[in-house]
Amino acid sequence: MHFKGKGHKVGDHIDTDAIIPARCLVTTDPEELGRNCMAGLEENWVSRVNRGDILLGGKNFGCGSSREHAPIAILGAGIPVVIAHSFARIFYRNGFNMGLVLLEGGDEISRLSDGDELEIKALEGKIVNHTTGDTVNSLPVPEFMADILAKGGLINYVREKVA
Amino acid sequence: MGKNLAEKILQKHSPEEIKKPGQIIPCRVSLVLANDITAPLAGDSFRKMQAPRVFDADKIALVCDHFTPNKDIASAEQVQKVRRFAREMNITHYYEGGNVGVEHALLPELGLVGPGDVVVGADSHTCTYGGLGAFATGMGSTDIAAAMALGETWFKIPETIRVNMNGSLDEFTTSKDLILNLIGRIKVDGALYRALEFAGDTLTELDAEARMTMANMAIEAGGKAGLFPVDQVTLDYCREHGRQGDDFLEPDGQAGYCMQVDMQVSGMPPQIACPHLPDNVAGVDDLEEIKVDQVVLGSCTNGRISDLRQAAHILKDRHVDKNIRLIVLPATPKIYAQALEEGLLEIFLKAGGIIGPPTCGPCLGGHMGILASGETCLATTNRNFKGRMGSLESKVYLGSPYVAAATAVAGRIIPPARV
Protein backbone atom coordinates (compact mmCIF):
# COMPACT_ATOMS: atom_id res chain seq x y z
CA MET A 1 0.00 0.00 0.00
CA HIS A 2 2.49 2.44 -1.28
CA PHE A 3 1.49 5.26 -3.61
CA LYS A 4 3.17 8.10 -5.47
CA GLY A 5 1.52 10.90 -7.39
CA LYS A 6 0.56 14.52 -7.70
CA GLY A 7 -2.04 15.96 -5.32
CA HIS A 8 -5.15 17.70 -6.63
CA LYS A 9 -6.83 19.86 -4.05
CA VAL A 10 -10.58 20.45 -3.73
CA GLY A 11 -12.49 22.33 -1.02
CA ASP A 12 -14.50 21.42 2.08
CA HIS A 13 -17.81 19.54 1.97
CA ILE A 14 -17.29 18.10 -1.50
CA ASP A 15 -20.58 16.25 -1.91
CA THR A 16 -21.45 13.23 -3.99
CA ASP A 17 -23.29 15.41 -6.51
CA ALA A 18 -20.00 17.24 -7.08
CA ILE A 19 -18.05 13.99 -7.36
CA ILE A 20 -20.50 12.47 -9.78
CA PRO A 21 -23.71 14.33 -10.75
CA ALA A 22 -27.03 12.47 -10.78
CA ARG A 23 -27.32 12.77 -14.56
CA CYS A 24 -24.29 10.46 -14.85
CA LEU A 25 -25.81 7.76 -12.64
CA VAL A 26 -27.37 5.81 -15.47
CA THR A 27 -24.23 3.70 -15.80
CA THR A 28 -22.02 1.69 -13.48
CA ASP A 29 -19.04 1.52 -15.83
CA PRO A 30 -15.90 2.77 -13.99
CA GLU A 31 -14.29 4.22 -17.13
CA GLU A 32 -17.37 6.19 -18.04
CA LEU A 33 -17.96 7.36 -14.46
CA GLY A 34 -14.26 8.24 -14.28
CA ARG A 35 -14.58 10.55 -17.27
CA ASN A 36 -17.17 12.54 -15.28
CA CYS A 37 -15.31 12.51 -11.98
CA MET A 38 -15.85 15.88 -10.24
CA ALA A 39 -18.04 17.07 -13.12
CA GLY A 40 -20.40 18.53 -10.55
CA LEU A 41 -17.60 20.77 -9.33
CA GLU A 42 -16.22 21.79 -12.69
CA GLU A 43 -16.80 20.49 -16.21
CA ASN A 44 -13.81 18.49 -17.39
CA TRP A 45 -12.09 18.62 -14.01
CA VAL A 46 -10.65 15.20 -14.70
CA SER A 47 -8.52 16.38 -17.67
CA ARG A 48 -5.82 17.55 -15.23
CA VAL A 49 -5.44 14.12 -13.61
CA ASN A 50 -2.82 11.51 -14.51
CA ARG A 51 -3.19 7.87 -13.54
CA GLY A 52 -1.92 7.39 -9.97
CA ASP A 53 -2.57 10.97 -8.87
CA ILE A 54 -3.98 11.73 -5.45
CA LEU A 55 -7.07 13.65 -4.45
CA LEU A 56 -6.80 16.11 -1.56
CA GLY A 57 -10.15 16.82 0.06
CA GLY A 58 -11.11 19.14 2.91
CA LYS A 59 -13.65 18.57 5.65
CA ASN A 60 -16.51 16.09 5.29
CA PHE A 61 -15.39 14.81 1.90
CA GLY A 62 -18.05 12.71 0.16
CA CYS A 63 -21.08 14.01 2.04
CA GLY A 64 -24.53 13.55 0.55
CA SER A 65 -25.92 10.47 -1.09
CA SER A 66 -24.90 6.85 -0.62
CA ARG A 67 -23.98 6.44 -4.27
CA GLU A 68 -21.06 4.07 -4.68
CA HIS A 69 -20.64 5.63 -8.07
CA ALA A 70 -18.66 8.32 -6.24
CA PRO A 71 -15.65 6.21 -5.16
CA ILE A 72 -15.96 4.25 -8.41
CA ALA A 73 -15.73 7.49 -10.40
CA ILE A 74 -12.60 8.47 -8.46
CA LEU A 75 -11.02 5.07 -9.04
CA GLY A 76 -12.20 5.21 -12.66
CA ALA A 77 -10.35 8.50 -13.06
CA GLY A 78 -7.19 6.66 -12.04
CA ILE A 79 -6.98 8.04 -8.50
CA PRO A 80 -6.15 5.31 -5.92
CA VAL A 81 -6.05 7.44 -2.75
CA VAL A 82 -8.00 10.30 -1.23
CA ILE A 83 -6.52 12.25 1.65
CA ALA A 84 -8.96 14.53 3.45
CA HIS A 85 -9.44 16.44 6.67
CA SER A 86 -12.42 14.13 7.33
CA PHE A 87 -14.83 11.95 5.38
CA ALA A 88 -18.58 11.57 5.38
CA ARG A 89 -19.45 8.22 6.93
CA ILE A 90 -21.14 6.42 4.05
CA PHE A 91 -18.47 7.52 1.61
CA TYR A 92 -15.85 6.22 4.03
CA ARG A 93 -17.35 2.72 4.05
CA ASN A 94 -17.93 2.76 0.30
CA GLY A 95 -14.39 3.83 -0.44
CA PHE A 96 -12.80 0.90 1.34
CA ASN A 97 -15.42 -1.52 0.05
CA MET A 98 -14.50 -0.53 -3.50
CA GLY A 99 -10.79 -0.67 -2.82
CA LEU A 100 -10.19 3.10 -2.65
CA VAL A 101 -7.72 4.04 0.09
CA LEU A 102 -8.89 6.87 2.35
CA LEU A 103 -6.63 8.71 4.76
CA GLU A 104 -7.97 11.05 7.38
CA GLY A 105 -5.50 13.78 8.27
CA GLY A 106 -7.38 16.46 10.21
CA ASP A 107 -5.74 19.91 10.33
CA GLU A 108 -2.42 18.47 9.10
CA ILE A 109 -3.97 18.45 5.65
CA SER A 110 -3.41 22.19 5.32
CA ARG A 111 0.27 21.40 4.76
CA LEU A 112 -0.54 19.74 1.46
CA SER A 113 -1.13 22.01 -1.53
CA ASP A 114 -2.48 21.63 -5.01
CA GLY A 115 0.20 20.22 -7.29
CA ASP A 116 2.45 18.80 -4.54
CA GLU A 117 4.26 15.56 -5.36
CA LEU A 118 3.31 13.04 -2.68
CA GLU A 119 4.44 9.63 -1.55
CA ILE A 120 2.15 7.65 0.73
CA LYS A 121 2.51 4.69 3.08
CA ALA A 122 -1.15 4.02 3.76
CA LEU A 123 -0.96 1.42 6.52
CA GLU A 124 1.19 3.73 8.61
CA GLY A 125 -0.68 6.84 7.58
CA LYS A 126 2.55 8.50 6.47
CA ILE A 127 2.54 11.11 3.70
CA VAL A 128 5.84 12.46 2.39
CA ASN A 129 5.54 15.74 0.54
CA HIS A 130 8.41 15.81 -1.95
CA THR A 131 7.60 19.33 -3.07
CA THR A 132 8.07 20.84 0.38
CA GLY A 133 10.22 18.12 1.97
CA ASP A 134 7.63 17.88 4.72
CA THR A 135 6.16 14.71 6.25
CA VAL A 136 2.50 14.71 7.24
CA ASN A 137 0.89 12.09 9.45
CA SER A 138 -2.67 10.92 8.96
CA LEU A 139 -4.59 8.33 10.95
CA PRO A 140 -3.41 4.88 9.91
CA VAL A 141 -5.93 2.72 8.03
CA PRO A 142 -7.96 0.82 10.73
CA GLU A 143 -7.23 -2.90 10.98
CA PHE A 144 -10.69 -3.95 9.86
CA MET A 145 -10.46 -1.75 6.75
CA ALA A 146 -6.95 -2.94 5.98
CA ASP A 147 -8.35 -6.46 6.08
CA ILE A 148 -10.98 -5.60 3.47
CA LEU A 149 -8.41 -3.77 1.34
CA ALA A 150 -6.03 -6.71 1.58
CA LYS A 151 -8.71 -9.02 0.22
CA GLY A 152 -9.24 -6.56 -2.64
CA GLY A 153 -12.51 -5.08 -1.35
CA LEU A 154 -15.71 -6.24 0.31
CA ILE A 155 -16.79 -8.45 -2.59
CA ASN A 156 -13.91 -10.86 -2.14
CA TYR A 157 -14.30 -10.65 1.60
CA VAL A 158 -17.91 -11.87 1.40
CA ARG A 159 -17.13 -14.40 -1.33
CA GLU A 160 -14.75 -16.11 1.05
CA LYS A 161 -17.41 -16.10 3.75
CA VAL A 162 -20.22 -17.62 1.68
CA ALA A 163 -17.96 -20.15 -0.09
CA MET B 1 -23.42 2.67 32.61
CA GLY B 2 -26.77 2.63 30.82
CA LYS B 3 -27.26 2.54 27.09
CA ASN B 4 -28.59 5.20 24.76
CA LEU B 5 -31.09 4.33 22.01
CA ALA B 6 -28.51 3.43 19.36
CA GLU B 7 -26.63 1.13 21.73
CA LYS B 8 -29.81 -0.50 23.00
CA ILE B 9 -31.10 -1.33 19.55
CA LEU B 10 -27.75 -2.52 18.19
CA GLN B 11 -27.19 -4.69 21.28
CA LYS B 12 -30.42 -6.53 20.57
CA HIS B 13 -29.06 -7.56 17.18
CA SER B 14 -25.44 -8.29 18.03
CA PRO B 15 -23.87 -11.31 19.74
CA GLU B 16 -21.05 -9.11 21.01
CA GLU B 17 -21.37 -7.08 24.19
CA ILE B 18 -21.39 -3.37 23.42
CA LYS B 19 -18.99 -1.53 25.68
CA LYS B 20 -18.16 1.80 24.15
CA PRO B 21 -18.39 4.04 21.09
CA GLY B 22 -15.82 3.23 18.41
CA GLN B 23 -16.15 -0.52 18.97
CA ILE B 24 -16.76 -2.47 15.74
CA ILE B 25 -19.51 -5.10 16.08
CA PRO B 26 -21.24 -7.60 13.79
CA CYS B 27 -24.99 -7.02 13.65
CA ARG B 28 -28.02 -8.90 12.28
CA VAL B 29 -30.29 -6.80 10.07
CA SER B 30 -34.10 -6.70 10.08
CA LEU B 31 -34.53 -5.31 6.56
CA VAL B 32 -32.28 -4.45 3.63
CA LEU B 33 -33.30 -1.77 1.13
CA ALA B 34 -32.11 -0.61 -2.28
CA ASN B 35 -33.59 1.52 -5.07
CA ASP B 36 -33.36 1.81 -8.85
CA ILE B 37 -30.07 3.73 -8.66
CA THR B 38 -28.35 1.54 -6.10
CA ALA B 39 -29.93 -1.91 -6.59
CA PRO B 40 -28.36 -2.54 -10.02
CA LEU B 41 -24.92 -2.07 -8.48
CA ALA B 42 -25.92 -4.11 -5.42
CA GLY B 43 -27.09 -6.88 -7.77
CA ASP B 44 -23.75 -6.79 -9.62
CA SER B 45 -21.82 -6.95 -6.35
CA PHE B 46 -24.10 -9.71 -5.09
CA ARG B 47 -23.36 -11.85 -8.15
CA LYS B 48 -19.65 -11.25 -7.81
CA MET B 49 -19.87 -12.42 -4.22
CA GLN B 50 -21.23 -15.68 -5.62
CA ALA B 51 -23.84 -16.08 -2.92
CA PRO B 52 -26.41 -18.61 -4.17
CA ARG B 53 -29.39 -16.71 -2.75
CA VAL B 54 -30.39 -13.82 -0.52
CA PHE B 55 -30.47 -14.48 3.23
CA ASP B 56 -34.25 -14.00 3.45
CA ALA B 57 -36.49 -13.11 0.48
CA ASP B 58 -39.03 -11.47 2.82
CA LYS B 59 -36.51 -9.11 4.38
CA ILE B 60 -35.34 -7.27 1.30
CA ALA B 61 -37.13 -4.31 -0.23
CA LEU B 62 -36.34 -3.09 -3.74
CA VAL B 63 -38.07 0.16 -4.63
CA CYS B 64 -37.78 1.71 -8.09
CA ASP B 65 -38.67 5.28 -7.24
CA HIS B 66 -35.90 7.55 -8.51
CA PHE B 67 -36.07 7.66 -12.29
CA THR B 68 -39.50 6.09 -12.78
CA PRO B 69 -41.70 6.19 -14.82
CA ASN B 70 -38.42 5.78 -16.65
CA LYS B 71 -37.05 8.95 -18.09
CA ASP B 72 -34.79 7.40 -20.72
CA ILE B 73 -33.47 4.13 -22.10
CA ALA B 74 -30.55 3.90 -19.71
CA SER B 75 -32.72 4.27 -16.62
CA ALA B 76 -35.29 1.82 -18.02
CA GLU B 77 -32.54 -0.73 -18.38
CA GLN B 78 -31.45 -0.17 -14.81
CA VAL B 79 -34.97 -0.93 -13.60
CA GLN B 80 -35.12 -3.96 -15.87
CA LYS B 81 -32.01 -5.24 -14.13
CA VAL B 82 -33.56 -4.77 -10.70
CA ARG B 83 -36.78 -6.47 -11.84
CA ARG B 84 -34.87 -9.50 -13.10
CA PHE B 85 -32.87 -9.74 -9.90
CA ALA B 86 -36.07 -9.50 -7.83
CA ARG B 87 -37.73 -12.28 -9.83
CA GLU B 88 -34.73 -14.51 -9.75
CA MET B 89 -34.37 -14.14 -5.98
CA ASN B 90 -38.12 -14.28 -5.36
CA ILE B 91 -38.00 -10.97 -3.51
CA THR B 92 -41.37 -10.42 -1.81
CA HIS B 93 -41.12 -6.65 -1.50
CA TYR B 94 -40.38 -5.46 -5.00
CA TYR B 95 -42.07 -2.20 -6.00
CA GLU B 96 -42.43 -0.46 -9.34
CA GLY B 97 -45.20 0.92 -11.52
CA GLY B 98 -48.47 1.54 -9.71
CA ASN B 99 -47.15 0.08 -6.45
CA VAL B 100 -44.21 2.36 -6.12
CA GLY B 101 -43.86 5.29 -3.78
CA VAL B 102 -40.88 7.19 -2.46
CA GLU B 103 -39.08 4.45 -0.55
CA HIS B 104 -38.83 6.15 2.83
CA ALA B 105 -42.52 7.01 2.84
CA LEU B 106 -43.48 3.61 1.44
CA LEU B 107 -41.73 1.22 3.84
CA PRO B 108 -43.15 2.72 7.07
CA GLU B 109 -46.60 2.80 5.46
CA LEU B 110 -46.32 -0.91 4.61
CA GLY B 111 -45.27 -1.70 8.17
CA LEU B 112 -41.94 -3.05 6.96
CA VAL B 113 -39.90 -0.98 9.41
CA GLY B 114 -40.52 -0.13 13.04
CA PRO B 115 -39.37 0.01 16.66
CA GLY B 116 -36.12 -1.73 17.53
CA ASP B 117 -35.38 -2.81 13.95
CA VAL B 118 -31.95 -2.50 12.39
CA VAL B 119 -32.44 -1.37 8.81
CA VAL B 120 -29.71 -0.83 6.25
CA GLY B 121 -30.45 0.78 2.92
CA ALA B 122 -28.48 1.75 -0.13
CA ASP B 123 -29.85 5.25 0.19
CA SER B 124 -28.61 7.93 2.52
CA HIS B 125 -32.09 8.84 3.77
CA THR B 126 -32.67 5.38 5.20
CA CYS B 127 -32.20 7.18 8.52
CA THR B 128 -35.87 8.24 8.17
CA TYR B 129 -37.04 5.14 10.08
CA GLY B 130 -35.35 6.44 13.21
CA GLY B 131 -38.59 8.42 13.51
CA LEU B 132 -40.21 5.12 14.47
CA GLY B 133 -37.39 4.03 16.77
CA ALA B 134 -35.46 1.90 14.28
CA PHE B 135 -31.69 2.07 13.99
CA ALA B 136 -31.64 2.76 10.27
CA THR B 137 -28.74 3.97 8.22
CA GLY B 138 -27.58 4.40 4.65
CA MET B 139 -24.76 2.47 3.05
CA GLY B 140 -23.39 1.86 -0.39
CA SER B 141 -24.53 -0.83 -2.78
CA THR B 142 -21.77 -3.31 -1.99
CA ASP B 143 -22.34 -3.07 1.76
CA ILE B 144 -25.99 -3.71 0.94
CA ALA B 145 -25.12 -6.68 -1.26
CA ALA B 146 -23.11 -8.10 1.62
CA ALA B 147 -26.11 -7.63 3.93
CA MET B 148 -28.38 -9.32 1.36
CA ALA B 149 -26.04 -12.27 1.23
CA LEU B 150 -25.21 -12.62 4.91
CA GLY B 151 -28.17 -11.06 6.74
CA GLU B 152 -25.65 -9.16 8.75
CA THR B 153 -23.33 -6.21 8.56
CA TRP B 154 -20.77 -4.50 10.76
CA PHE B 155 -21.13 -1.22 12.62
CA LYS B 156 -18.83 1.04 14.47
CA ILE B 157 -20.76 2.04 17.59
CA PRO B 158 -21.45 5.75 17.10
CA GLU B 159 -21.25 8.40 19.76
CA THR B 160 -24.64 10.00 20.34
CA ILE B 161 -25.67 13.64 20.45
CA ARG B 162 -28.75 14.20 22.56
CA VAL B 163 -31.11 16.88 21.26
CA ASN B 164 -33.50 18.20 23.90
CA MET B 165 -36.46 20.02 22.38
CA ASN B 166 -38.70 21.91 24.74
CA GLY B 167 -41.62 24.25 24.26
CA SER B 168 -44.57 24.42 21.93
CA LEU B 169 -44.61 24.82 18.15
CA ASP B 170 -46.02 28.06 16.74
CA GLU B 171 -48.94 27.86 14.31
CA PHE B 172 -46.90 27.63 11.10
CA THR B 173 -43.77 26.03 12.54
CA THR B 174 -43.28 22.34 11.85
CA SER B 175 -40.83 19.56 12.53
CA LYS B 176 -39.10 20.48 9.25
CA ASP B 177 -38.26 23.84 10.79
CA LEU B 178 -36.90 22.17 13.92
CA ILE B 179 -34.53 19.97 11.97
CA LEU B 180 -33.41 22.82 9.69
CA ASN B 181 -32.75 24.94 12.76
CA LEU B 182 -30.72 22.13 14.34
CA ILE B 183 -28.65 21.58 11.18
CA GLY B 184 -28.06 25.32 10.98
CA ARG B 185 -26.67 25.20 14.50
CA ILE B 186 -24.54 22.06 14.42
CA LYS B 187 -23.68 22.32 10.69
CA VAL B 188 -23.48 19.73 7.94
CA ASP B 189 -20.68 17.81 9.67
CA GLY B 190 -21.86 18.42 13.24
CA ALA B 191 -23.02 14.83 13.68
CA LEU B 192 -20.40 13.17 11.49
CA TYR B 193 -20.07 9.48 12.46
CA ARG B 194 -22.53 10.15 15.29
CA ALA B 195 -26.17 9.38 16.03
CA LEU B 196 -28.72 12.01 16.98
CA GLU B 197 -31.18 11.15 19.72
CA PHE B 198 -34.24 13.35 20.13
CA ALA B 199 -35.88 14.04 23.49
CA GLY B 200 -37.84 16.68 25.38
CA ASP B 201 -41.44 17.69 25.95
CA THR B 202 -41.95 18.92 22.36
CA LEU B 203 -42.05 15.26 21.32
CA THR B 204 -45.64 15.02 22.48
CA GLU B 205 -46.58 17.52 19.74
CA LEU B 206 -44.87 15.54 16.99
CA ASP B 207 -46.79 12.76 15.30
CA ALA B 208 -45.00 9.84 13.66
CA GLU B 209 -44.86 11.58 10.27
CA ALA B 210 -43.34 14.72 11.79
CA ARG B 211 -40.70 12.61 13.52
CA MET B 212 -39.81 10.85 10.28
CA THR B 213 -39.34 14.26 8.63
CA MET B 214 -36.74 15.08 11.27
CA ALA B 215 -34.99 11.71 11.30
CA ASN B 216 -34.87 11.92 7.49
CA MET B 217 -32.51 14.88 7.65
CA ALA B 218 -30.13 13.49 10.30
CA ILE B 219 -27.80 12.67 7.40
CA GLU B 220 -27.78 16.34 6.43
CA ALA B 221 -25.82 16.94 9.63
CA GLY B 222 -23.61 13.98 8.74
CA GLY B 223 -25.48 11.74 11.20
CA LYS B 224 -25.42 7.99 11.06
CA ALA B 225 -28.92 7.80 12.51
CA GLY B 226 -31.60 10.07 13.95
CA LEU B 227 -33.44 8.29 16.72
CA PHE B 228 -36.72 8.92 18.47
CA PRO B 229 -37.87 6.97 21.52
CA VAL B 230 -40.84 4.67 21.01
CA ASP B 231 -43.96 5.93 22.79
CA GLN B 232 -47.70 5.45 22.39
CA VAL B 233 -47.67 7.69 19.30
CA THR B 234 -45.20 5.36 17.57
CA LEU B 235 -47.00 2.22 18.67
CA ASP B 236 -50.35 3.53 17.40
CA TYR B 237 -48.81 4.41 14.04
CA CYS B 238 -47.22 0.97 13.72
CA ARG B 239 -50.39 -0.87 14.66
CA GLU B 240 -52.38 1.17 12.12
CA HIS B 241 -49.84 0.14 9.51
CA GLY B 242 -50.14 -3.57 10.10
CA ARG B 243 -47.36 -4.27 12.58
CA GLN B 244 -47.72 -6.34 15.71
CA GLY B 245 -45.68 -7.01 18.79
CA ASP B 246 -43.82 -3.68 18.97
CA ASP B 247 -42.90 -2.31 22.35
CA PHE B 248 -41.93 0.94 24.06
CA LEU B 249 -38.27 1.91 23.85
CA GLU B 250 -36.43 4.55 25.83
CA PRO B 251 -32.78 5.29 26.55
CA ASP B 252 -31.48 4.17 29.96
CA GLY B 253 -31.20 6.79 32.69
CA GLN B 254 -27.40 6.76 32.88
CA ALA B 255 -26.77 6.59 29.13
CA GLY B 256 -23.68 8.20 27.64
CA TYR B 257 -23.80 11.18 25.26
CA CYS B 258 -20.92 13.02 23.65
CA MET B 259 -22.87 16.26 23.51
CA GLN B 260 -26.21 17.81 24.50
CA VAL B 261 -28.03 20.36 22.35
CA ASP B 262 -30.92 22.30 23.87
CA MET B 263 -33.56 23.74 21.60
CA GLN B 264 -36.23 26.18 22.71
CA VAL B 265 -39.03 25.59 20.26
CA SER B 266 -41.57 28.21 21.30
CA GLY B 267 -41.43 31.33 19.17
CA MET B 268 -39.27 29.76 16.46
CA PRO B 269 -40.33 31.06 13.04
CA PRO B 270 -40.35 28.81 9.94
CA GLN B 271 -36.78 28.14 8.81
CA ILE B 272 -35.21 28.22 5.36
CA ALA B 273 -32.00 26.57 4.18
CA CYS B 274 -30.42 28.84 1.59
CA PRO B 275 -28.17 27.71 -1.28
CA HIS B 276 -26.00 25.65 -1.43
CA LEU B 277 -25.92 23.70 1.84
CA PRO B 278 -28.64 22.52 4.22
CA ASP B 279 -26.87 24.27 7.12
CA ASN B 280 -27.11 27.72 5.57
CA VAL B 281 -30.25 28.37 7.59
CA ALA B 282 -32.17 31.54 8.42
CA GLY B 283 -35.59 32.30 9.88
CA VAL B 284 -38.00 33.14 7.06
CA ASP B 285 -38.70 36.52 8.71
CA ASP B 286 -35.04 37.46 8.44
CA LEU B 287 -34.74 36.76 4.73
CA GLU B 288 -35.24 39.34 2.07
CA GLU B 289 -38.02 38.29 -0.24
CA ILE B 290 -36.57 35.98 -2.83
CA LYS B 291 -38.27 35.52 -6.18
CA VAL B 292 -38.65 31.89 -7.20
CA ASP B 293 -39.57 30.10 -10.42
CA GLN B 294 -40.58 26.71 -9.09
CA VAL B 295 -41.98 25.22 -5.91
CA VAL B 296 -41.71 21.49 -5.22
CA LEU B 297 -43.90 19.87 -2.58
CA GLY B 298 -43.04 16.24 -1.99
CA SER B 299 -40.12 13.84 -1.30
CA CYS B 300 -39.25 11.48 1.52
CA THR B 301 -38.94 14.51 3.80
CA ASN B 302 -42.29 16.19 3.25
CA GLY B 303 -44.49 14.25 0.83
CA ARG B 304 -46.75 12.59 3.40
CA ILE B 305 -50.43 13.24 3.95
CA SER B 306 -49.88 15.66 6.85
CA ASP B 307 -47.54 17.68 4.62
CA LEU B 308 -50.09 17.84 1.81
CA ARG B 309 -52.75 18.90 4.31
CA GLN B 310 -50.57 21.75 5.54
CA ALA B 311 -49.93 23.02 2.02
CA ALA B 312 -53.60 22.67 1.08
CA HIS B 313 -54.59 24.63 4.16
CA ILE B 314 -52.81 27.63 2.64
CA LEU B 315 -53.62 26.99 -1.01
CA LYS B 316 -57.36 26.54 -0.53
CA ASP B 317 -59.27 29.12 -2.59
CA ARG B 318 -56.02 30.72 -3.66
CA HIS B 319 -54.06 30.61 -6.90
CA VAL B 320 -50.33 30.26 -7.41
CA ASP B 321 -48.48 33.23 -8.82
CA LYS B 322 -48.49 33.34 -12.62
CA ASN B 323 -44.70 33.01 -12.77
CA ILE B 324 -44.58 29.91 -10.58
CA ARG B 325 -44.58 26.23 -11.46
CA LEU B 326 -45.92 24.35 -8.44
CA ILE B 327 -45.11 20.64 -8.58
CA VAL B 328 -46.88 18.39 -6.07
CA LEU B 329 -45.69 14.82 -5.60
CA PRO B 330 -47.69 12.77 -3.08
CA ALA B 331 -45.07 10.36 -1.78
CA THR B 332 -46.96 7.08 -2.18
CA PRO B 333 -50.01 5.78 -4.08
CA LYS B 334 -51.87 5.51 -0.78
CA ILE B 335 -51.13 9.12 0.09
CA TYR B 336 -52.18 10.08 -3.44
CA ALA B 337 -55.52 8.26 -3.00
CA GLN B 338 -56.06 9.78 0.40
CA ALA B 339 -55.30 13.28 -0.88
CA LEU B 340 -57.80 12.68 -3.66
CA GLU B 341 -60.43 11.54 -1.20
CA GLU B 342 -59.86 14.47 1.14
CA GLY B 343 -60.13 16.93 -1.74
CA LEU B 344 -56.52 18.08 -1.42
CA LEU B 345 -55.67 17.28 -5.04
CA GLU B 346 -58.60 19.38 -6.18
CA ILE B 347 -57.26 22.27 -4.13
CA PHE B 348 -53.83 21.91 -5.73
CA LEU B 349 -55.27 21.63 -9.24
CA LYS B 350 -57.55 24.62 -8.82
CA ALA B 351 -54.63 26.59 -7.47
CA GLY B 352 -52.73 25.88 -10.67
CA GLY B 353 -50.43 23.12 -9.40
CA ILE B 354 -49.06 20.21 -11.38
CA ILE B 355 -49.61 16.83 -9.74
CA GLY B 356 -46.94 14.27 -10.47
CA PRO B 357 -46.64 10.55 -9.80
CA PRO B 358 -45.57 9.28 -6.35
CA THR B 359 -41.82 9.20 -6.99
CA CYS B 360 -38.70 11.25 -6.31
CA GLY B 361 -39.17 13.38 -9.45
CA PRO B 362 -36.93 16.43 -9.48
CA CYS B 363 -35.67 16.06 -5.89
CA LEU B 364 -32.31 14.75 -7.03
CA GLY B 365 -32.33 16.43 -10.41
CA GLY B 366 -33.60 13.27 -12.07
CA HIS B 367 -36.54 14.48 -14.11
CA MET B 368 -40.00 16.11 -14.04
CA GLY B 369 -38.97 19.56 -12.90
CA ILE B 370 -35.33 20.25 -13.73
CA LEU B 371 -34.11 23.81 -13.26
CA ALA B 372 -32.53 25.96 -15.98
CA SER B 373 -29.52 28.16 -15.29
CA GLY B 374 -30.46 31.21 -13.28
CA GLU B 375 -33.64 29.62 -11.93
CA THR B 376 -34.59 29.35 -8.27
CA CYS B 377 -36.70 26.74 -6.53
CA LEU B 378 -38.19 26.46 -3.07
CA ALA B 379 -38.54 22.78 -2.22
CA THR B 380 -39.72 20.75 0.75
CA THR B 381 -36.95 18.26 -0.02
CA ASN B 382 -33.78 17.75 2.01
CA ARG B 383 -30.81 18.83 -0.10
CA ASN B 384 -29.89 22.06 -1.80
CA PHE B 385 -26.39 21.21 -3.01
CA LYS B 386 -25.19 23.11 -6.04
CA GLY B 387 -26.86 21.67 -9.12
CA ARG B 388 -28.97 19.24 -7.10
CA MET B 389 -32.14 20.00 -9.07
CA GLY B 390 -30.65 20.82 -12.44
CA SER B 391 -28.24 23.43 -13.79
CA LEU B 392 -25.14 24.23 -11.75
CA GLU B 393 -26.29 27.83 -12.06
CA SER B 394 -29.65 27.17 -10.40
CA LYS B 395 -30.55 27.61 -6.75
CA VAL B 396 -32.60 25.57 -4.30
CA TYR B 397 -34.03 26.83 -1.02
CA LEU B 398 -35.45 24.31 1.48
CA GLY B 399 -38.50 24.87 3.63
CA SER B 400 -41.64 23.37 5.09
CA PRO B 401 -44.90 22.63 3.24
CA TYR B 402 -46.46 25.80 4.74
CA VAL B 403 -43.61 27.91 3.39
CA ALA B 404 -43.78 26.11 0.04
CA ALA B 405 -47.48 26.88 -0.33
CA ALA B 406 -47.06 30.50 0.76
CA THR B 407 -44.17 30.92 -1.67
CA ALA B 408 -46.19 29.45 -4.52
CA VAL B 409 -48.96 31.96 -3.91
CA ALA B 410 -46.70 34.98 -3.52
CA GLY B 411 -44.10 34.07 -6.15
CA ARG B 412 -41.51 34.95 -3.51
CA ILE B 413 -40.37 33.29 -0.31
CA ILE B 414 -42.57 34.78 2.40
CA PRO B 415 -43.69 33.75 5.89
CA PRO B 416 -46.87 31.61 5.73
CA ALA B 417 -48.59 33.95 8.17
CA ARG B 418 -48.41 36.74 5.57
CA VAL B 419 -50.38 35.06 2.80
Ligand code: SF4
Ligand atom coordinates in the same frame (compact mmCIF):
# COMPACT_ATOMS: atom_id res chain seq x y z
S1 SF4 C 1 -37.22 11.91 -2.43
FE1 SF4 C 1 -35.21 12.79 -2.83
S2 SF4 C 1 -34.02 12.44 -1.00
FE2 SF4 C 1 -35.83 11.12 -0.88
S3 SF4 C 1 -35.19 9.14 -1.69
FE3 SF4 C 1 -36.02 10.32 -3.40
S4 SF4 C 1 -34.27 11.41 -4.31
FE4 SF4 C 1 -33.65 10.67 -2.29
